Amino acid sequence: MEPSETLGREASASVSERGLQEFIVNIAGISIFFLFDKSPLEFGIRNIESEFITDKPPQIKLQMHNDGFPEKKQDKKIFDSGSTWSLYRNQGMYLLQDDSLDPGSSVEKLVILESDFKSGDIYIKNDLFNQNLIPDPLGYPLNQVLMILLLSHLGGLLFHACGIEDRGLGYLFLGNSTHGKSTMARLWSENQATVLNDDRVIVRKKDGELWMYGTPWHGDFAEVSPKGIPINRIFFLRHGKRNKAVPKEDREAVSMLLTRCFPPLWDKKGMDDSVGLCHLIANKLPCYELSFIPNSQIINFVRNI
Amino acid sequence: MGKKEKVRKHYQKPKINQVELAMDEAVLTNCKWDAADTSGKNSKGCGFAACKTTFGS
Numbered sequence: 001m002e003p004s005e006t007l008g009r010e011a012s013a014s015v016s017e018r019g020l021q022e023f024i025v026n027i028a029g030i031s032i033f034f035l036f037d038k039s040p041l042e043f044g045i046r047n048i049e050s051e052f053i054t055d056k057p058p059q060i061k062l063q064m065h066n067d068g069f070p071e072k073k074q075d076k077k078i079f080d081s082g083s084t085w086s087l088y089r090n091q092g093m094y095l096l097q098d099d100s101l102d103p104g105s106s107v108e109k110l111v112i113l114e115s116d117f118k119s120g121d122i123y124i125k126n127d128l129f130n131q132n133l134i135p136d137p138l139g140y141p142l143n144q145v146l147m148i149l150l151l152s153h154l155g156g157l158l159f160h161a162c163g164i165e166d167r168g169l170g171y172l173f174l175g176n177s178t179h180g181k182s183t184m185a186r187l188w189s190e191n192q193a194t195v196l197n198d199d200r201v202i203v204r205k206k207d208g209e210l211w212m213y214g215t216p217w218h219g220d221f222a223e224v225s226p227k228g229i230p231i232n233r234i235f236f237l238r239h240g241k242r243n244k245a246v247p248k249e250d251r252e253a254v255s256m257l258l259t260r261c262f263p264p265l266w267d268k269k270g271m272d273d274s275v276g277l278c279h280l281i282a283n284k285l286p287c288y289e290l291s292f293i294p295n296s297q298i299i300n301f302v303r304n305i
Numbered sequence: 306m307g308k309k310e311k312v313r314k315h316y317q318k319p320k321i322n323q324v325e326l327a328m329d330e331a332v333l334t335n336c337k338w339d340a341a342d343t344s345g346k347n348s349k350g351c352g353f354a355a356c357k358t359t360f361g362s
Binding site for chain 1: 333334
């Protein structure tokens with residue numbers, strides 16, 4: 001049997017009268033502990049349900065607050081997306097917020113991380129504190145930017161990809177928007193394969209192998225799995241008039257991987273590590289450019305490669 | 306036993322590959338919240354698939 005790892009467990013928890021004030025989420029082997037400073041019941045939060053909830057020891061502890069924002073000045077800008085998020089430093093800490101650094105911006109969520117990435121605080125405006133934020137308190141894009149930060153520290157890379165487990169083999173289909181990731185997920189799901197995620201998949205080194213892990217952040221195909229499995233083949237998706245797989249040389253494959261991932265662009269060492277991981281993937285795994293027609297014939301076509 | 310002949314590789318000048326990123330995708334700014342009926346940015350009511358995500362559903 002092929003190795004696999006279920007990172008979370010099917011779990012749900014109801015908020016008791018005492019109030020469930022903490023939970024741990026595990027994504028790609030990275031456990032994040034969220035602790036409320038008040039009973040979530042006060043905000044109408046009554047249940048926490050997700051296969052990504054775990055009882056593994058956390059690597060990072062985050063305290064959640066809803067009672068105002070601390071005054072934090074920007075000592076050093078690290079990255080400003082110009083719209084949906086920005087990252088800066090203050091007295092050695094990292095600050096991540098859900099808007100640009102422009103003076104007129106309106107910040108509704110703020111994450112303050114200690115420089116060792118082991119603990120921090122999340123500040124969320126009171127009127128946003130509701131059931132929709134549980135168990136993913138940050139929401140897009142801070143949830144994914146936080147993961148990019150943690151991966152740059154702990155090793156790994158978030159890819160714009162669809163991950164599939166089929167008959168004990170792991171296929172990673174990479175593509176940017178409209179390249180067919182969700183279509184591919186639906187086709188494989190209809191053919192008894194497990195979809196890890198149709199839009200965001202994390203790749204990490206483990207025991208000398210390259211593993212992929214499902215994340216909660218799906219696209220149009222909503223079924224996800226927290227599972228981790230070794231990758232057997234890499235495919236770069238494109239629409240075509242017939243099903244065709246063209247092997248890609250290492251150099252080309254590295255370029256294609258880099259344009260289909262979310263590297264820490266602000267961090268030199270993190271970028272070196274990201275390029276290194278893309279090199280390793282291209283060297284170790286067979287990579288193909290896959291043109292396909294969106295029907296079930298692609299399933300056997302890929303199985304026979 | 307003869308000397309092992311040393312095989313020299315031809316020198317190849319290093320090449321720089323420029324990689325073009327789809328910037329709105331690479332830096333997670335492609336939320337389409339302004340085109341959707343939303344009560345607030347980055348909300349669950351956003352039209353962008355990643356924003357509609359219900360964690361682990």
